[in-house]
Amino acid sequence: MDKNDRSYSNNEITVHWKSKECVHAGTCFRELRKVFDPSRRPWIDLEQGTTEQIIDIVERCPTDALTYERNTSSGDTSKEASSKPQTAEKVTFSVMRNGPILAEGKFTVVKPDGSEQEIKSITSFCRCGMSRTQPFCDGTHNKKGFFPDNY
Amino acid sequence: MNDIQKTKVTTLKDGPLMVEGNFSVKGIDGNILSTMNKVFLCRCGKSANKPFCDGSHKK
Structure with a gap:
């Protein structure tokens, strides 16, 4: 934790x-x-x-x-958290409104320094150019604003 | 699944993301924008053809 x-x-x-x-x-x-x-x-x-x-x-x-x-009736919470659906085999890139590109599936990322990183289920890619963890999103667009007219 | 189909995302220096392999690109409403096996995705925020690159980062 x-x-x-x-x-x-x-x-x-x-x-x-x-x-x-x-x-x-x-x-x-x-x-x-x-x-x-x-x-x-x-x-x-x-x-x-x-x-x-x-x-x-x-x-x-x-x-x-x-x-x-x-929550259970006794006031204690049960131990099992809700489980999310399993990721499909085919990789999907989904554009988030005013946000990053969500990438779901198994694939390889070549980072700016040429090193490779294996993605096992999900990540997101920066779309505003301001992330400090390129090419991944670090949420900076929420602080500085990213409101493209279309997509 | 063979290696040829494995999707690869390459960060191009001062440029877009090059995506190759078996994948799809969905828009903000969940509509399919592309099922091609190679696309370039904007990562500078300036493209007029988002989410795809249109070369605006060079200007």
Whole structure:
């Protein structure tokens, strides 16, 4: 468990946040900003949405950065986090609105220094030119702004 | 799956991402933009043909 991991609960569910797993696809704050607001601390406030809305967003997080579990009646939470769908064989590159390109599948990346890195399931590529971890996204577009007119 | 089909993403110096192999590119609405086996993806934010490179980074 990373020291930056966090858990947030309402009466029904507990949402787990693992920042190191995040690839900045941006689905959470783009579609349910009142709950997932990166400019707020804490950035997740489960009281700002319904359990159904929150589960929908967490299930659409492409990584295990966001997972959830239902609280048991005793008040303890069950141990099993929700599992994400398995990645398909064919590689898919998906453009995120005002964000990076999400890449899902198994493939090889040749980095700027010529070294190779094997991607086993998912990563994201910078599209704004401002990331300090090129060619990967590091979320800098959220701080500096990246709002292309088309895509 | 054989090696020829394995997808490879190459970061071109001061240029786009070159993607080769068996893959697809989807737009922001989930629509398929390309199923070609080689594309160049913009990584400077300036292309008028996003997500693909149009050479604007050189200007």
